[in-house]
Amino acid sequence: MSTPLEEETTYPVSKDELATIRESLEEAFPEDASYLSDDYILSVASKPYSKDPTVRRPIEYSTSKLTDLLTWRKDNATHLQDLLKMAQDPLAENSPEALAKPEVYEKAKALAVSLNYGSMYWNGLDQHGRPILWIRTNRMPWFPDAEAQVNALILLADAGIQCMPKGITDFVVLSDSNSPPPPNPQFLISLLTALVKGYPDRLNLLISCPVGTIIQSVMKLLMPMMPGRLFQKFVLIGEEEAEERLSKIMDGGKDSIPTFMPKGSKDHDAMFPEGSTGNAVTDDGRVLKFDYDGMIEKLKKDVAAYQSKN
Secondary structure (H helix, E strand, O other): OOOHHHHOOOOOOOHHHHHHHHHHHHHHOOOOHHHOOHHHHHHHHOOEEOOEEEEEOOHHHHHHHHHHHHHHHHHHOOOHHHHHHHHHOOOHHHOHHHHHOHHHHHHHHHHHHHHHOOOEEEEEEEOOOOEEEEEEHHHOOOOOOHHHHHHHHHHHHHHHHHOOOOOOOOEEEEEEOOOOOOOOHHHHHHHHHHHHHHOOOOEEEEEEEOOOHHHHHHHHHHHHHOOHHHHOOEEEOOOOOHHHHHHOOEOOHHHHOEOOOOOOOEOOOOOOOOOOOOOOOOOOOOOOOOOHHHHHHHHHHHHHHHHHHO
């Protein structure tokens, strides 16, 4: 199965054009522009123009798109690492920052609770070296804290991007759709906004498997709000074809299909167990139970193994 990235036409971008984009971004965002690698800027700038797909995006358009991204990050992403550190700190609840701004500690706890479900995590790569973000919909809360859940997804997306193999600029999302909770409109809208504003051209595929009526309802809700290029990246896979199609996507073939997917044999639950739905602290006082650091360490090992054989 080929992916949209392999099928899509791209256009060359000169070194001078790359330098022009980067200089503009560094002037406007001197502290944040380094978040964008040259490979990613080239990827964005090389895509067909939405108003005329027979030509490349104008440099001004690509610069504007990346400027919007960095603007969005200032409001929605740059503070999340601080919340994560607070959630990992057993002494955070009584820290000067938490006592002075209790609302910040509450946000850190809410972020931890969303991660603690174990419903979203990075594990493994596809056959082209793209990290795979797994979404376990049966672990999702029926009544989610939409803001905290989107924050958790943003935090994870940034982590995956930082761990990508050299030359890779996008990722794959693989959603287990066996028994999802009813779709939460605010979460879906916020998620779509994050993809469009904060992660343009980062999503290579969003695969939902196996497909049921709830997922079909979700797609009907999202379709009118999606840019055309984003909609083309959604792939719905039925149970009968799951083994064949997933084995062509994942590095390691059918042996990489997890046990919660049709005919899967790889155990994810040992490292990513179904988590607590409460917000009680751990024995040492931390509110984060999800093994975030262990996930990052494993992803880096997966990337190193992929690079060593390619």
